[in-house]
Amino acid sequence: MKTALGNLDFADATTLSEALTLLASEPDRVPLAGCTDVYVGLNFGHIEKKRFVNIWSLSELRGISENADFLRIGALTTYTEMIESPIIAKFLPMMRDCARLIGGCQVQNRGTVGGNIANGSPAGDTLPILAVAEAMIIAQSLSGTRKIPFLSFYAGYRKTVLLPGELIVAIEIPKPPGAQWFRKVGTRAANAISKVVIAGLRGETVRLAFGSVGPTVIRARRTEAVLSSGGTIAQARDALAHDIHPIDDLRSTSRYRMQVAENLLSAFWDSTTPNQS
Amino acid sequence: MVENFRNQDRYESVGRNVDRKEGMSKVTGQAKYVDDLNFEGMIYGRTIRSEIPRGKIKAIHLEFDTEGFTIVDYRDIPGKNLIALIQDDQPCLVESEINHADEPILLLAHPEKEKLLEAKVRIETISEIPVLDPLQSGKIFKEILISKGDIEAGFGLADRIVEGEYRTGHQEHVYIEPNGMIAVPTPDGAITVYGSLQCPYYVHGALMVLLGVPETKVRVVQTETGGGFGGKEDYPSIIACHAALLALKSGRPTKIVYDRVEDMQATTRRHPAIVRHRTGVAADGTLLSMDVEVIMDGGAYCTLSPVVLSRGVIHATGPYRCDNVRIRGRVVHTNTPPNGAFRGFGAPQTLFASEVHLDRIAHTLGLDPIEIREKNAFRPGDVTATGQVLPEDTSALQVLREALKKSDYYNIRKKIGTQAKRGVGVALYWHGSGFTGAGEVKLASKATLELLPSGAKVRVASTEIGQGTRTMLAQIVAQTLGWSYDSIEVSPADTAVVPDSGPTVASRTCMIVGRLLQRCAEEMRFRIGNLTPKQYLEKHGPLEITKVYEKPPAIQWDDEHYRGDAYGTYGWGCNVVDLEWDAVTYEVKVKKVIAVFDIGKAIHPIFAAGQIEGGTAQAIGYALHEEVVMRNGRVANPQLTNYIIPTTMDTPPIEAVIVENSYRFGPFGAKGVGEMPMDGPAAAIVNALFAAGVDVREIPATPERIMEAVCYSR
Ligand SMILES: Cc1cc2nc3c(=O)[nH]c(=O)nc-3n(C[C@H](O)[C@H](O)[C@H](O)COP(=O)(O)OP(=O)(O)OC[C@H]3O[C@@H](n4cnc5c(N)ncnc54)[C@H](O)[C@@H]3O)c2cc1C
Numbered sequence: 001m002k003t004a005l006g007n008l009d010f011a012d013a014t015t016l017s018e019a020l021t022l023l024a025s026e027p028d029r030v031p032l033a034g035c036t037d038v039y040v041g042l043n044f045g046h047i048e049k050k051r052f053v054n055i056w057s058l059s060e061l062r063g064i065s066e067n068a069d070f071l072r073i074g075a076l077t078t079y080t081e082m083i084e085s086p087i088i089a090k091f092l093p094m095m096r097d098c099a100r101l102i103g104g105c106q107v108q109n110r111g112t113v114g115g116n117i118a119n120g121s122p123a124g125d126t127l128p129i130l131a132v133a134e135a136m137i138i139a140q141s142l143s144g145t146r147k148i149p150f151l152s153f154y155a156g157y158r159k160t161v162l163l164p165g166e167l168i169v170a171i172e173i174p175k176p177p178g179a180q181w182f183r184k185v186g187t188r189a190a191n192a193i194s195k196v197v198i199a200g201l202r203g204e205t206v207r208l209a210f211g212s213v214g215p216t217v218i219r220a221r222r223t224e225a226v227l228s229s230g231g232t233i234a235q236a237r238d239a240l241a242h243d244i245h246p247i248d249d250l251r252s253t254s255r256y257r258m259q260v261a262e263n264l265l266s267a268f269w270d271s272t273t274p275n276q277s
Numbered sequence: 278m279v280e281n282f283r284n285q286d287r288y289e290s291v292g293r294n295v296d297r298k299e300g301m302s303k304v305t306g307q308a309k310y311v312d313d314l315n316f317e318g319m320i321y322g323r324t325i326r327s328e329i330p331r332g333k334i335k336a337i338h339l340e341f342d343t344e345g346f347t348i349v350d351y352r353d354i355p356g357k358n359l360i361a362l363i364q365d366d367q368p369c370l371v372e373s374e375i376n377h378a379d380e381p382i383l384l385l386a387h388p389e390k391e392k393l394l395e396a397k398v399r400i401e402t403i404s405e406i407p408v409l410d411p412l413q414s415g416k417i418f419k420e421i422l423i424s425k426g427d428i429e430a431g432f433g434l435a436d437r438i439v440e441g442e443y444r445t446g447h448q449e450h451v452y453i454e455p456n457g458m459i460a461v462p463t464p465d466g467a468i469t470v471y472g473s474l475q476c477p478y479y480v481h482g483a484l485m486v487l488l489g490v491p492e493t494k495v496r497v498v499q500t501e502t503g504g505g506f507g508g509k510e511d512y513p514s515i516i517a518c519h520a521a522l523l524a525l526k527s528g529r530p531t532k533i534v535y536d537r538v539e540d541m542q543a544t545t546r547r548h549p550a551i552v553r554h555r556t557g558v559a560a561d562g563t564l565l566s567m568d569v570e571v572i573m574d575g576g577a578y579c580t581l582s583p584v585v586l587s588r589g590v591i592h593a594t595g596p597y598r599c600d601n602v603r604i605r606g607r608v609v610h611t612n613t614p615p616n617g618a619f620r621g622f623g624a625p626q627t628l629f630a631s632e633v634h635l636d637r638i639a640h641t642l643g644l645d646p647i648e649i650r651e652k653n654a655f656r657p658g659d660v661t662a663t664g665q666v667l668p669e670d671t672s673a674l675q676v677l678r679e680a681l682k683k684s685d686y687y688n689i690r691k692k693i694g695t696q697a698k699r700g701v702g703v704a705l706y707w708h709g710s711g712f713t714g715a716g717e718v719k720l721a722s723k724a725t726l727e728l729l730p731s732g733a734k735v736r737v738a739s740t741e742i743g744q745g746t747r748t749m750l751a752q753i754v755a756q757t758l759g760w761s762y763d764s765i766e767v768s769p770a771d772t773a774v775v776p777d778s779g780p781t782v783a784s785r786t787c788m789i790v791g792r793l794l795q796r797c798a799e800e801m802r803f804r805i806g807n808l809t810p811k812q813y814l815e816k817h818g819p820l821e822i823t824k825v826y827e828k829p830p831a832i833q834w835d836d837e838h839y840r841g842d843a844y845g846t847y848g849w850g851c852n853v854v855d856l857e858w859d860a861v862t863y864e865v866k867v868k869k870v871i872a873v874f875d876i877g878k879a880i881h882p883i884f885a886a887g888q889i890e891g892g893t894a895q896a897i898g899y900a901l902h903e904e905v906v907m908r909n910g911r912v913a914n915p916q917l918t919n920y921i922i923p924t925t926m927d928t929p930p931i932e933a934v935i936v937e938n939s940y941r942f943g944p945f946g947a948k949g950v951g952e953m954p955m956d957g958p959a960a961a962i963v964n965a966l967f968a969a970g971v972d973v974r975e976i977p978a979t980p981e982r983i984m985e986a987v988c989y990s991r
Binding site for chain 1: 389391392394395536538860861862863864902906913914916918919921923924926927979980981984985988989
């Protein structure tokens with residue numbers, strides 16, 4: 001059943017400090033960024049909360065920049081902005097590949113990376129990328145700013161460690177070492193929710209993360225260890241069975257997800273293996 | 278103006294791509310759909326439904342302030358608590374016994390939509406064990422046996438006997454506009470309903486029974502309708518009944534428009550089917566004996582299931598001759614929302630099975646899929662399973678050969694060679710035009726043509742639902758009168774002004790209603806002679822011509838034994854599909870679809886091609902993506918997020934090719950086109966997968982099923 005919108009309480013914040021002040025006194029307010037997740041939740045009546053604050057116009061939370069070691073992506077950066085960014089194209093091409101496969105144009109124009117992270121769906125497509133890139137989440141509240149390693153940002157299924165009154169303001173990503181690889185498997189070519197999604201990084205060591213195969217995004221540590229220490233892809237596939245334990249749900253089956261995750265692992269390995277001609 | 282009626286042969290309408298009658302109003306946003314309409318004092322309705330598939334209502338708790346609400350339950354029904362259709366088994370509102378999830382129990386209305394959304398109703402129930410598996414069902418809505426020759430004798434002659442079981446799933450219509458109705462009461466106790474619908478007189482009939490009033494007290498007006506595909510054949514009667522009850526009780530116009538979720542949960546779907554084939558063949562591929570069993574899941578009430586089954590079983594041999602045939606069909610009850618009409622109406626299920634089975638037979642015999650079709654395809658004069666002698670316009674071989682040519686079939690196959698993961702598949706099929714058996718005789722449809730000073734006005738109950746009804750009927754009339762297309766108007770489908778032309782279903786509108794109008798126009802042309810309409814009206818007064826369906830003389834049907842001419846004629850179709858599947862993800866990419874159809878005559882070639890392309894895309898979804906997930910008898914994925922229909926990016930190039938072998942009794946030779954494109958692509962896709970090394974026998978052939986077939990079978 002749709003949520004009745006009439007008695008919801010919406011507030012608008014125009015600056016970051018205004019937003020943080022409001023959230024400090026009314027921490028039950030749900031931030032609204034692009035609203036592409038929230039609106040779907042309201043439409044299906046899944047959102048209990050009644051109070052919201054619109055943060056869409058906080059310019060402090062926008063933009064993509066870099067220094068010698070890091071990329072910084074503002075929390076309100078949209079997929080379209082990432083697709084068009086030369087910085088992303090140069091240092092984080094897997095994020096551009098991912099952004100192009102999010103929803104359709106409309107969602108790419110509205111959806112934000114901060115929303116994808118805070119929403120915490122295990123199927124969030126940017127999450128495996130942030131996991132292998134070992135991003136830091138910059139969170140801010142009236143009482144200050146803290147950096148949270150992305151890998152400890154989720155406490156469980158759709159649960160983050162953000163505190164009441166805290167906003168994600170940006171993500172800091174160390175420039176990734178090695179070849180990047182991303183692939184999303186949904187049932188159709190656009191507007192698909194991932195059934196399995198993988199990001200891989202192959203440099204001196206290997207980093208791998210999978211989405212939609214567990215309650216949160218998963219770094220496949222055992223598999224990484226096998227590949228980083230010169231093991232075979234067959235050994236890596238065996239190890240993967242210990243890293244992820246996908247389930248049956250509306251969208252797919254556990255067996256499919258496991259099989260495809262293994263196939264993706266092999267595909268990642270093949271396509272990042274330098275040509276030996 | 279006089280110009281419009283002289284030089285009669287200058288006005289060619291049929292076969293030309295004239296402008297759509299309502300095209301301008303649609304593209305400019307002027308067209309009014311049901312949710313665009315508002316009436317003075319209108320309130321909104323909401324339906325409270327069961328959450329369990331089977332049980333009894335113990336108590337209903339209204340956990341909200343009822344001030345200002347109109348509340349209706351079964352006791353408010355003035356006539357019979359019944360949705361009148363084929364069997365009198367479906368209540369309009371549950372009295373005590375719940376037979377499926379999302380069954381309507383209580384109706385609420387309020388002037389503010391928001392208040393309605395907030396109202397909490399708790400239904401206390403006692404659950405009973407539901408029947409969810411059609412194979413375990415003890416209740417049969419309809420059973421049909423078709424028998425020809427002696428199957429045992431046929432098996433005795435066979436070199437090989439090939440068996441197979443094939444399954445098809447539910448399918449959602451996903452018309453772009455969800456279902457909706459507005460009921461407007463009048464002070465004298467009459468009611469008018471406006472809504473998105475295919476069949477005004479079905480709604481009219483259902484309201485008379487529910488309200489217990491004579492036909493003059495009910496008026497049904499179709500609003501501009503955003504698609505139907507069969508999904509607005511029977512269900513609109515239910516919403517109209519609900520809106521009418523609320524309107525009568527409140528004395529105010531009442532609007533009920535479903536959102537996508539409610540539409541996908543509560544309204545009808547395509548019948549899932551299990552089809553078993555046992556076929557005796559000679560070593561050269563000649564079909565000697567066919568034993569077919571068809572089991573369809575009807576859901577909780579009968580609705581249109583008997584006629585869906587009927588079309589399904591009649592088409593179940595595929596377009597092939599065989600002297601010995603037995604087809605046994607049954608449609609059974611389960612505690613799931615009733616399944617209903619859907620483009621193809623039973624034939625997509627059985628034709629999927631017959632075409633997929635035929636490729637397995639060819640494979641078993643080491644024959645080529647084309648060779649076995651060439652050998653067995655119906656020719657004019659061949660006799661079907663019901664004993665119908667097929668007419669001259671039997672074009673199975675022609676559409677097959679055309680499709681092979683257009684697709685460059687043999688060269689592509691050669692090119693692919695043993696290249697794994699790519700395959701080409703074929704499906705050949707037929708589709709009876711119009712109602713099955715004696716259906717058209719029973720309907721006795723009418724059409725009226727009225728002379729206007731400016732030309733003529735078509736008055737029929739056939740609805741425009743996006744497929745081009747108004748335009749196509751006006752073309753037929755204009756051409757027959759020898760007048761300009763623009764001189765022909767089409768009346769809204771409003772039961773106050775149009776006769777009962779039968780439902781807008783079964784690919785019958787052009788062939789049957791178009792023919793009725795052609796006869797009206799022939800008589801009008803004769804009566805007017807050399808006068809202009811204005812001159813005629815001044816001289817003789819009003820002229821209105823109504824024609825009633827007349828059966829072509831040779832057609833005979835025995836409904837008890839399922840013998841005779843099942844349809845006046847058949848359309849013929851062939852698909853060639855070229856696809857590849859991905860060894861990493863098991864996803865299928867359809868590269869190209871060729872779709873060749875004999876439709877008698879394309880009155881409006883672009884519309885006809887549009888039907889072919891749209892039907893093909895819908896069939897690709899049916900074949901590969903669209904899975905209704907049922908949990909305890911309830912749809913678990915009633916949103917387009919998780920019910921996957923193909924996007925434009927998933928839709929391959931489709932080449933529509935039209936063949937025109939005239940039907941003697943169709944207008945300008947036309948037969949049906951609307952449903953047929955839905956019948957074949959699923960089989961062609963599954964056959965292409967078979968050629969590419971994947972043996973799936975159930976659709977949708979999702980990546981999950983393909984993975985199972987590739988990794989786990991054998
Ligand atoms: C049609 C459609 C297709 C989609 N396709 C995809 C897809 O392919 N892949 C995918 O991953 N997702 C997809 N989504 C989901 C959604 O678009 C993304 O998750 C998007 O990134 C969410 O961003 P948003 O700004 O719209 O978030 P919102 O809806 O505004 O917010 C989502 C959640 O995050 C919180 N939040 C947002 N910003 C912040 C912040 N700065 N600090 C703290 N909390 C915050 C909100 O309070 C809320 O709880 C799709 C959605 C739709 C409707």
